Amino acid sequence: MNLANLADSIDSLLPQTQCTRCGYAACRPYAQAIAHDEAAINRCPPGGREVIAALAALLGRIELPLDPGCGTEQPPTVAFIDSGACIGCARCLPACPVDAILGAKHFLHTVLARECNGCELCVAACPVDCIAMQPRPPGQSAPEAPANRARYEQHRARDARAARERERLLSERKRAAQLLPQQ
Numbered sequence: 593m594n595l596a597n598l599a600d601s602i603d604s605l606l607p608q609t610q611c612t613r614c615g616y617a618a619c620r621p622y623a624q625a626i627a628h629d630e631a632a633i634n635r636c637p638p639g640g641r642e643v644i645a646a647l648a649a650l651l652g653r654i655e656l657p658l659d660p661g662c663g664t665e666q667p668p669t670v671a672f673i674d675s676g677a678c679i680g681c682a683r684c685l686p687a688c689p690v691d692a693i694l695g696a697k698h699f700l701h702t703v704l705a706r707e708c709n710g711c712e713l714c715v716a717a718c719p720v721d722c723i724a725m726q727p728r729p730p731g732q733s734a735p736e737a738p739a740n741r742a743r744y745e746q747h748r749a750r751d752a753r754a755a756r757e758r759e760r761l762l763s764e765r766k767r768a769a770q771l772l773p774q775q
């Protein structure tokens with residue numbers, strides 16, 4: 593198996609929360625680092641023992657305990673926004689890798705519990721600390737890896753479109769400025 597295919601196989605075993613707790617920017621870069629033998633297989637707290645065992649079986653490596661420097665294995669959580677404290681700054685929106693937060697600037701924001709994968713990335717983004725992680729209610733399961741991956745890819749595609757549009761507007765403004773008569 594070549595390295596790209598190996599990274600695909602590794603990535604397919606990861607939970608796709610994109611939480612960065614492994615020390616990489618997302619699940620895919622961690623998968624690539626493992627494929628290149630640059631990272632241990634025990635750095636994914638959301639995947640926990642199950643993912644470590646699957647990676648060990650795929651790669652023929654020894655099962656290691658979860659690296660405590662990356663975090664601990666916990667029951668699934670969901671983000672909750674305190675509606676009385678939210679100031680509508682919208683900083684949590686770009687932080688969410690799966691677009692599970694609804695809101696617009698100056699309006700109250702809310703979390704779509706069924707889409708939230710518990711990555712916690714919105715918590716640090718909030719300037720007034722009004723986002724808390726809570727245990728998922730009994731019987732309510734967290735989104736599965738394929739859904740997380742699909743939503744993350746949509747999120748990245750939208751970010752890329754927005755970056756292209758900003759670039760286009762900037763170029764137009766520069767061209768317009770060059771056409772203005774010199775004073």
Ligand code: SF4
Nearest residue numbers: 610611612614619636
């Ligand atoms: S889910 Fe696991 S592999 Fe993906 S970013 Fe989080 S810690 Fe890394």
Ligand code: SF4
Nearest residue numbers: 688708709711712714
């Ligand atoms: S709402 Fe917060 S915890 Fe939930 S997926 Fe989005 S960033 Fe992660």
Ligand code: SF4
Nearest residue numbers: 678679681682684718
């Ligand atoms: S970052 Fe916090 S205060 Fe700002 S919109 Fe999100 S939840 Fe509300």
